[in-house]
Amino acid sequence: MTIPDTVALDRSDPLASLREQFLLPEGKVYLDGNSLGALPKAAMARIEAVVRKEWGQDLISSWNSNDWINLPITVGEKIATLMGAAPGQVISCDNVSINLFKLIVTALQLQMGRKVILTQKDNFPTDLYMTEGVGALLGDQRCVTRSVPADQLVEAMDTDIALLLLTQVNFRDGRLHDIEAITRAAHANGILVLWDLAHSAGVVPLELDRWQVDMAVGCGYKFLNGGPGAPAFLYLATRHQDKVSQPLSGWLGHAEPFAFEPGYRPAPGVSRYLGGTPGILGMSALDAALDVFDGFTIDQIRGKSSAMTALFIDGVRSASECSECRVVTPLVPEERGSQVSLAHPRAYGIAQALIEAGVVVDFRAPDIVRFGFSPLYNSYRDVADALRQLLRILAAGEHLQARFDTRAKVT
Template identity: 85%
Template sequence: MTLPDIEALDAADPLSDLRHRFSLPAGKIYLDGNSLGALPKAAMARVEEVVRKEWGHDLISSWNSNDWINLPVTVGEKIAGLVGAAPGQVISCDTVSINLFKLIVTALQLQEGRRVILTQEDNFPTDLYMTEGVGGLLGQQRCTTRTVPADQLLAAMDTDVALLLLTQVNFRDGRLHDIAAITRAAHAKGILVLWDLAHSAGVVPLELDRWQVDMAVGCGYKFLNGGPGAPGFLYLAEKHQNQVNQPLSGWLGHAEPFAFEPGYRPARGVVRYLGGTPGILGLAALDASLDVFAGLDMNQIRAKSSAMTAVFIDGVRSNPICADCQVLTPLAAERRGSQVSLAHPQAYGVAQALIEAGVVVDFRAPDIVRFGFSPLYNSYRDVAAALQQLLRILAEAEYLQARFATRARVT
């Protein structure tokens, strides 16, 4: 694709003005698909206001005067609009891992007589670790994990399966599951479904209510741009609420937390999935970050995501310099998320050389360079420049230089 072609795509991009709402360092192309979206300027201003005024001046009164106490609900409702959920079904709290634990145990309680959690073998590790942890806590007679390849999931659905736990977009190869079809298949066998939306919320249109999804979790720090360690979120369909108690019965999930009763009475609805006191700085940053999505059409976001990844994939596949790169991400746009994963024998070195050249990507063991494309702040010029740097690094074998061999703790 020529430079005029790229410039034409940027000129026709209906989302191009959103880029100016982010703080993007000069000289860097931010294509990290890992755990941190770029910084929205509104989030920076909001955190400063919370620190200086709400914390610094208003102090403890801010729980009421600045409505800190309701931030988990406020943020949850903003996320609900992005995932196709009616009010009262999404709460923002804790982390993906903790929310997985709460919903896994909820599902097992709802599915008395069934004990198997079914998942795919290359699911995101924390999802697998959590199922193992619940099994260790409850014992194999109450909970056991069955892992199978993705193409064997339907065949593995039997009457022992209580819960199907899947990530919509695979973190390694970017493959996109069909939530609606898989959820229908699971329900036909009496199986509840829990979806991990960490790699799709904010870039893929979601209709959790319409697809009759039972449960879902997601993070706030990736495509929602809520900051490092931003709170996660959980979705629990209204039909499943108030039937069982969640296992982490913290005081803010109590029906009357400030009554300070000695016994636990759960709140009604999804609020009972709150636990301890929420981190207000993180919630405030995420709250402001979500305002970037106000009034946007998720289908436009998805269209730009698909187009950017297509430009990059086509550039890699059409150039002989990339002969040693294997495109792991599906070529069909409807089957991939907003990332492109390339396998290369020297993937870590390639990733580090790109980062040094100003193209921020991430590495996934054992041999994957991952490029994450955010339609809110990435341009088609970013895509073309990243491809140009990749071609240069591969042509010059720059990735073999010794300084790119030392592994950092966080990759």
């Protein structure tokens, strides 16, 4: 195939200037933002300021003078603007797994008389593990997990189900659920819905309030670019707040943390979903990273995402070198997130050969190479360069070399 000429696309890209706001290594094409976003220069500067000035000089007074104490709320509200959520419904805290636990238990409390959690079989593992853990804790009289294929979700809905737990963008194949339609179908059966937005927040348009979503979680280190292990977030619609207390009743979720009362009184609203002391370094980095979105719309970001993934898919499908590759990501742009997944018997070797060639991708068992496209810093030239290296590696059989067979702990 002929590698597409992307000069004109990059020249007319309204998001092109954003690339300069990120620290990107020379000689590398970074297509793993769906696992770990690149480093925003603002986050790097913010961390230095927090360490040198706020921690180094202001010390403990920074909880007040630099407003550390309100960072979970401040960051949560910035994330809310990316998800179509009115103020007072999103808070940044903990990680996705812990926030899933809190909201799963909340849903079961709100749905007394129902005990089934419905999910899909190939949901992200931590989501499935958390439902198992809650079931083991509460017993099968209070919590049972039912997993079905994605195309059977609606027909599986019945009046025994308390909660539908789904990830909007499937981590393996990149397939995108229609949140509005599925949430409406669940509500018609009296089912609450909890969405995992880890692979969609910051790159897919969301209207959580308008779609009447009940609950959601997501992480800060993928398309939000908050750094490794960045704080996660949770969304709880106002209509469900103040009806139950979350199960991890830590001191910062108390109505008056510094009253140091022996008994727990939950804070009003979503603030009760805080637990222990937040990690200020990580929270500060995420806070700064979110400012990169200022002045740009999610629709602009989504438009570039769809264009990049389409360009890549077209290139793979038209190349004879890729005859053994199977595009498992939906071909219709409206049905996919911001990744392209290729299935191949030697997928791990392909991923490692690409990384060695300067194209950073990742592998997902058993046979998937994932190419994640972050519109904030990836260019159309990145797409062309990735295609060029992929075709070269496959044509030369480079991925078959024995040195690419040894699997690292993190893939």
